[in-house]
Amino acid sequence: MEIQISVAKTNKFGSIESGDSLEIIERPGGGISIVMCDGQISGSKAKTVSGMVVRKVIGLIADGIRDGAAARAASDYLFSEKKGKYPVYLNILSADLQTDTLVLTRNNPTPIFVAQEGLVKCLSGLTQPIGTTRNIRPSVSEISLIIGTTIVMYTDGLSNAGTKGSGLGLDICTALEAVLEEQQPSSQLIADSLLSQAIQLDHGRAEDDMSVVCLRVLPSSIDQIRRLTVRFPIPVVQDID
Amino acid sequence: MEIQISVAKTNKFGSIESGDSLEIIERPGGGISIVMCDGQISGSKAKTVSGMVVRKVIGLIADGIRDGAAARAASDYLFSEKKGKYPVYLNILSADLQTDTLVLTRNNPTPIFVAQEGLVKCLSGLTQPIGTTRNIRPSVSEISLIIGTTIVMYTDGLSNAGTKGSGLGLDICTALEAVLEEQQPSSQLIADSLLSQAIQLDHGRAEDDMSVVCLRVLPSSIDQIRRLTVRFPIPVVQDID
Numbered sequence: 001m002e003i004q005i006s007v008a009k010t011n012k013f014g015s016i017e018s019g020d021s022l023e024i025i026e027r028p029g030g031g032i033s034i035v036m037c038d039g040q041i042s043g044s045k046a047k048t049v050s051g052m053v054v055r056k057v058i059g060l061i062a063d064g065i066r067d068g069a070a071a072r073a074a075s076d077y078l079f080s081e082k083k084g085k086y087p088v089y090l091n092i093l094s095a096d097l098q099t100d101t102l103v104l105t106r107n108n109p110t111p112i113f114v115a116q117e118g119l120v121k122c123l124s125g126l127t128q129p130i131g132t133t134r135n136i137r138p139s140v141s142e143i144s145l146i147i148g149t150t151i152v153m154y155t156d157g158l159s160n161a162g163t164k165g166s167g168l169g170l171d172i173c174t175a176l177e178a179v180l181e182e183q184q185p186s187s188q189l190i191a192d193s194l195l196s197q198a199i200q201l202d203h204g205r206a207e208d209d210m211s212v213v214c215l216r217v218l219p220s221s222i223d224q225i226r227r228l229t230v231r232f233p234i235p236v237v238q239d240i241d
Numbered sequence: 242m243e244i245q246i247s248v249a250k251t252n253k254f255g256s257i258e259s260g261d262s263l264e265i266i267e268r269p270g271g272g273i274s275i276v277m278c279d280g281q282i283s284g285s286k287a288k289t290v291s292g293m294v295v296r297k298v299i300g301l302i303a304d305g306i307r308d309g310a311a312a313r314a315a316s317d318y319l320f321s322e323k324k325g326k327y328p329v330y331l332n333i334l335s336a337d338l339q340t341d342t343l344v345l346t347r348n349n350p351t352p353i354f355v356a357q358e359g360l361v362k363c364l365s366g367l368t369q370p371i372g373t374t375r376n377i378r379p380s381v382s383e384i385s386l387i388i389g390t391t392i393v394m395y396t397d398g399l400s401n402a403g404t405k406g407s408g409l410g411l412d413i414c415t416a417l418e419a420v421l422e423e424q425q426p427s428s429q430l431i432a433d434s435l436l437s438q439a440i441q442l443d444h445g446r447a448e449d450d451m452s453v454v455c456l457r458v459l460p461s462s463i464d465q466i467r468r469l470t471v472r473f474p475i476p477v478v479q480d481i482d
Contacts, residue, residue: 008468015390016271024471025264028292029330030257032473055303062296097475195466221474224434228248229429230265230469232273233462234338 001147002221005034006187008195008212012157013205016235019046020155020211021054030097034213035061038089038108038117039157049086053078053130057092057133060240067092067105071130075107078131087129090138091153091214094146102151102215104141110159113176114143115150120173120180127163150190151215152176157208158194162201170198187214242388243462244336246275247428249453251437253398254446257476259295260287261396261452262295269305269336275454276302279330279349279396281370290327294319294371298333306334308346312371316348319372329372331379332394334456336386343392343456345382351400354417355384356391361414361421390458391431393417398449399435403442413440428455 011018018051019039027033035057039046053074060070070096071090078088091112092105104112104123135169143149152172163169172194178183179193199206252259260280268274276298280287294315301311312331319329332353333346345353345364352365368380384390393413404410413435420426420434432455440447 001475003471003473003475005469005471005473007467009467009469010465022469023266024469026292032471048269051267051303055300059296059300095473096339121420149313170380173271186470188468192466192468221472224474224476225433225472226250226474227429227433227472228246228250228263228265229242229427230246230273230467231462232244232246232336232467233465234242234244235465 002218003032004187004216004218005032006191006214008077008188008191009201010210012207012209017044017210018209019050020209021047021050022211022213023054023058025058025061027094027096028062031095033061033067033092033094034215036091036153036155036211036213038211039207041091045086049078049082050088053088053090054215067103068138068140071105071107072136072237075130075136076134079134081150082131084132087132087222089155090130093151093153093213095215095217099142100133102140102144102145102149104143104151106139107136110154113152113173115176115180116143116146116148120177122173125200133189145217147217147219149217151196152190152212154194154212155210157206157210158198159197160208160213161206161210164207168201170194170201187216190214199228243459244273245457245459246273247432247455249429249432251436251447251451253439253448253450256450258285258288259450260291261398261450262288262291263454264295264299264453266299266302268335268337269303272336274302274333274335275456277332277363277394277452277454279450279452281328281329281330282346286327289321290319291329294329294331298331298335308344309379309381310334312346312348312475313377316377317375320322322373325373328373330370330396334392334394334454336456336458340383341386342383343386345384345394346443347380347393351395351397354393354414356417356421357384357387358389361418363414386458387428388458388460391417391421392456393431393453395427395435395453398451399439399453401449402439402447402451405448410440411435411442428457431455433458
């Protein structure tokens, strides 16, 4: 069995900084977690705050703290530090090898899609951003870690794409079903496909920072080598050619 | 221009935990850094200590501290925490967009290879592991961030491969020159190629944890999308099939 996680991420058009922060960590008890934060203010302050929250959550998970408790702790920490002025949307997606489950922790109005055994389910429901008040609770779902599972989560730049102009947003469930019909799409292909459709809906100029995460549980790995690849384009303004 | 970083990593044969820890972070002033630690003790304690050091260095870089200062601080922190009992080899490789340089920080006897303009150079020279005493200094090199640059760094499991049995280790410089002769090899192909040659020298059973990092500076990116992919095979003992 192999767990494949991919991220595709773009800044708001014309912006050199993103308020979305993502980090991946190997869980101390086995498995892997990805933490995604979307700062609800704009510019470099959003980047600083979402980066601070991601690192806090990663540090807590590294210390063996469960995801739900880490989300609550990060919320209290953010509230103490920023007095409720900087709300942040937070998602934690974990493949936990101690419990053989996928754990989805959500403080984000955007839903998480789970495709398992030919069905795409949508985990939605009201949740609050973290850091706005004391006693924020995350929504935590736990599902079996079984082969063939695909999970997609994203920031609101993706779900809001196209809604300003024509009013037609991306139907992520249908888009995900379509890409899953291809022959064994990689997690990167799925993330890329959803992001490019969203950017198209914004007429090629993303109206907001957008991040998509796709996790897949694949039947077998070619070997026991762990691999990581980052592709980091450098904006033309900073090009030193 | 695009910066591509890939990691290929395997555990010592038969071991479920690795003493090598790697993490990637976006630099607060622009750019990207990868931190690699190799704990010089065995088993789960090595994993805990190298993970602790990596997170400390990542946290310091996130706070805007320069790589060399972060390495010194992490060394003092490790010495204070563990009283010099847990030496750790540390490398930091950064593409710093504030200075338009690649910064190579090394507290590791294994060299770093830099291929630029058709020449492969080897950065070696004596350095101490961190955490063994106070006032440990890293070796810091800074080179121009120019298109076509390839950097390879690795843990000692790679350079020691094959040296126990036949006595013939991997000539990494020659192996790197050979793979660079291919048509635009990706950073993942280079990392995979070096790791697989090392595992072959250990007769298919890695004698130690092995990690290889390859950074490439490529001429242009297809788009301004950042991408990250992790492939995380799950050891057969933990398979739930």
